[in-house]
Amino acid sequence: MWSLFLRDIRLSIRAGGGALTGVIFFLAVIATIPFGVGPDLNLLARIGPAILWIGALLACLLGLDRLFQADREDGSLDLLVLGDDRQMLALTVLTKCLAHWAGSVLPLVIATPLLGLFMNMAPIGIGATALTLLVGTPAITFIGAAGAAVAVALPRGGLLISVLVLPLTIPVLIFGVSASYGAVANPDPFLQPFLILAALTLFLAVLGPVAAALALRHGTD
Amino acid sequence: MIAENLGGERGGEAVFSGINFALGKGQALIVTGPNGAGKSTLLRVVAGLLPVAAGRLLIEGGAEDFPSVASACHYLGHQNAMKTALSVAENLRFWRDFSGADFLSAEQALAMVGLDGIGHLPFGYLSTGQRRRAAIAKLLVSRRPLWLLDEPTAGLDKASEERFGELMTKHLDEGGMIVAATHLPLGIEGATELRMGEVD
Numbered sequence: 506m507w508s509l510f511l512r513d514i515r516l517s518i519r520a521g522g523g524a525l526t527g528v529i530f531f532l533a534v535i536a537t538i539p540f541g542v543g544p545d546l547n548l549l550a551r552i553g554p555a556i557l558w559i560g561a562l563l564a565c566l567l568g569l570d571r572l573f574q575a576d577r578e579d580g581s582l583d584l585l586v587l588g589d590d591r592q593m594l595a596l597t598v599l600t601k602c603l604a605h606w607a608g609s610v611l612p613l614v615i616a617t618p619l620l621g622l623f624m625n626m627a628p629i630g631i632g633a634t635a636l637t638l639l640v641g642t643p644a645i646t647f648i649g650a651a652g653a654a655v656a657v658a659l660p661r662g663g664l665l666i667s668v669l670v671l672p673l674t675i676p677v678l679i680f681g682v683s684a685s686y687g688a689v690a691n692p693d694p695f696l697q698p699f700l701i702l703a704a705l706t707l708f709l710a711v712l713g714p715v716a717a718a719l720a721l722r723h724g725t726d
Numbered sequence: 727m728i729a730e731n732l733g734g735e736r737g738g739e740a741v742f743s744g745i746n747f748a749l750g751k752g753q754a755l756i757v758t759g760p761n762g763a764g765k766s767t768l769l770r771v772v773a774g775l776l777p778v779a780a781g782r783l784l785i786e787g788g789a790e791d792f793p794s795v796a797s798a799c800h801y802l803g804h805q806n807a808m809k810t811a812l813s814v815a816e817n818l819r820f821w822r823d824f825s826g827a828d829f830l831s832a833e834q835a836l837a838m839v840g841l842d843g844i845g846h847l848p849f850g851y852l853s854t855g856q857r858r859r860a861a862i863a864k865l866l867v868s869r870r871p872l873w874l875l876d877e878p879t880a881g882l883d884k885a886s887e888e889r890f891g892e893l894m895t896k897h898l899d900e901g902g903m904i905v906a907a908t909h910l911p912l913g914i915e916g917a918t919e920l921r922m923g924e925v926d
Binding site: 507508509511512515516519578579580581583584585586588590591592 | 811
């Protein structure tokens with residue numbers, strides 16, 4: 506499993522891996538918002554966490570279609586499915602998700618503090634948003650894996666995956682944003698939505714790979 | 727391994743039915759037939775990548791190491807299942823770790839197919855025949871009794887074909903089994919032949 510993780514990380518940082526596409530998209534979205542909203546610093550600070558979360562969510566969806574498709578095209582997916590008796594397919598999927606997260610989504614989290622400055626956010630708000638993203642984005646990847654597995658046979662599955670996955674990620678978005686606000690706006694709680702966000706991630710870490718494994722198993726032809 | 731009255735379908739349409747064969751240790755089965763006769767489908771059904779539509783397929787004497795056909799087989803399909811961005815040795819090492827039951831090291835396996843000294847090159851730099859040979863080396867890095875080969879010699883030159891024939895003979899001598907779908911003679915002595923698409 507460790508070797509699969511390392512392989513996918515290597516692939517994501519080598520030529521054509523697309524680890525940076527997500528970050529650049531994220532950067533583009535966040536950098537244009539202040540121009541669109543105008544120079545109202547208070548407004549920017551207020552909508553900051555939400556914009557960062559939406560930007561990160563969309564950037565997460567961007568690379569998902571390649572999660573299994575690249576493996577399918579060169580025949581690796583057949584062998585990964587065949588290995589089910591030795592390495593449980595759901596675990597294989599979980600490993601691939603973690604590698605995808607570490608390779609393409611973790612850079613978004615790392616870029617968040619810088620982009621938070623664009624939105625004139627307070628340091629504590631930036632910290633809270635980065636923390637919620639760190640905890641919440643794996644959930645998006647896990648849901649996305651199920652979507653990617655369903656659409657693996659489609660040549661232009663990217664948009665379909667986004668449409669399939671987006672409604673399911675709404676709870677993650679809601680609790681992520683409300684936890685981020687909870688850290689800045691005083692009466693709102695931080696800990697409760699944050700814990701629910703963590704619970705969502707843990708829950709989906711089990712459900713997503715199992716669903717994806719099922720879809721992959723029946724999707725081979 | 728025994729197949730009884732095996733049937734396979736693709737996209738809801740029956741491709742073949744009533745296939746019977748039994749394969750013991752050290753035996754090979756060559757599947758021949760015109761394009762579209764269902765050779766690849768048969769291999770995928772045997773590997774467990776497609777559901778068995780009719781009949782049954784079982785493997786005996788696999789003990790706990792190889793309880794099912796899927797766990798006992800190496801599947802070499804049309805694609806090579808290697809990443810172009812990684813080096814040949816990295817690719818092989820990954821499949822060795824992932825498949826378990828280590829056999830030869832990546833370097834030894836490459837030497838067996840006559841590709842020694844190019845392990846450091848990215849897989850994408852290789853020619854078609856070299857890619858195929860690297861994929862054949864993948865059969866050697868972990869131990870599996872059953873090799874399922876789909877057009878294994880596609881793109882190979884004469885010398886590599888002979889070398890691959892020797893590798894297969896060696897595998898059979900060690901008690902392995904081979905099911906190969908092909909149009910070309912593979913150079914295995916005493917293999918049974920299964921013709922598909924002629925009886926209707």
